[in-house]
Amino acid sequence: MRITFTKYQGTGNDFILVDNRDGTFRPEPGVVTRLCDRHFGIGSDGLILIEADEEADFSMNFFNPDGSKSFCGNGSRCAVDFFRRLSPGSPELQFRAIDGLHQAVHSDSTVKIRMGDVRDVRLMSDGLFIDTGSPHVLRYVSDPEEVSVVSEGRLVRYSPEWMPSGVNVNFIGVAGTGHILMRTYERGVEDETLSCGTGVTAAALSYHHLHGGGGDITVDTRGGRLTVVFAENPSGPGYTDIWLCGPATMIFSGEIETEL
Numbered sequence: 001m002r003i004t005f006t007k008y009q010g011t012g013n014d015f016i017l018v019d020n021r022d023g024t025f026r027p028e029p030g031v032v033t034r035l036c037d038r039h040f041g042i043g044s045d046g047l048i049l050i051e052a053d054e055e056a057d058f059s060m061n062f063f064n065p066d067g068s069k070s071f072c073g074n075g076s077r078c079a080v081d082f083f084r085r086l087s088p089g090s091p092e093l094q095f096r097a098i099d100g101l102h103q104a105v106h107s108d109s110t111v112k113i114r115m116g117d118v119r120d121v122r123l124m125s126d127g128l129f130i131d132t133g134s135p136h137v138l139r140y141v142s143d144p145e146e147v148s149v150v151s152e153g154r155l156v157r158y159s160p161e162w163m164p165s166g167v168n169v170n171f172i173g174v175a176g177t178g179h180i181l182m183r184t185y186e187r188g189v190e191d192e193t194l195s196c197g198t199g200v201t202a203a204a205l206s207y208h209h210l211h212g213g214g215g216d217i218t219v220d221t222r223g224g225r226l227t228v229v230f231a232e233n234p235s236g237p238g239y240t241d242i243w244l245c246g247p248a249t250m251i252f253s254g255e256i257e258t259e260l
Helices: 029-036 073-086 149-157 197-211
Strands: 002-010 013-019 047-051 058-063 092-097 100-106 111-114 122-124 127-131 135-140 168-176 179-186 191-193 216-221 224-232 239-246 249-257
Touching (some): 002 073, 013 073, 073 092, 073 100, 073 197, 073 239, 073 249, 127 197, 149 179, 197 216, 197 239
Parallel strands (some): 013 047, 058 092, 135 168, 179 216
Antiparallel strands (some): 002 013, 002 249, 100 111, 122 127, 216 224, 224 239
16 A cells, blocks of 8 residues: 655654545554664654544544554644644644543644643652653753663663553753753653653653742753643642643655555
């Protein structure tokens, strides 16, 4: 089967996007892995299918390169921009992901998505744990650039505590008040990625949990800058009204045979 695809990146997190609103493309895990392969396929941090939804503007079906499914923050922002190119309309829209419905605001230079509420920030002996639609361990270090992200990330991701599903691992440095630096090892990709939207969100909330301050945190990843805006939950612990904000850029479009 020949499919038309569009390649996107959101602060260096890159994705293959396919308009599957007619439901004709049903990817097998092996097909997903080959399409995401950087030597034998298109190459990406994940595959996103834009699909029809009875309640929302569209449904985002996200696959990691290993064929597993999860929520993806930067992928969601790219999906919103892609959908608005397919179907122009209001800058405000709604989409469905694996964890439920999300609001989004689209503009020419920035896509903002509302993340799910976070009720629990767990302090551990060697860091913090926060689930922002995907699970994240967060470790503060003096300089993220000095960390061997792949080797150290794998030790945590595959440790008995987090198996069998695994966990994403983020290494965070404080650059200034309300400003942090971050590098991420992503499960499913099984490597360092240039950015991670759910990780950036978790990192911002972890910074506020430890240091307080306003609900507007700047996060610099290797692929670019994102902003997380949020409010403390007025009725209990955790955070609400969480928005992940940043650029989503189309790179190129093409066609490829899926029987690879």
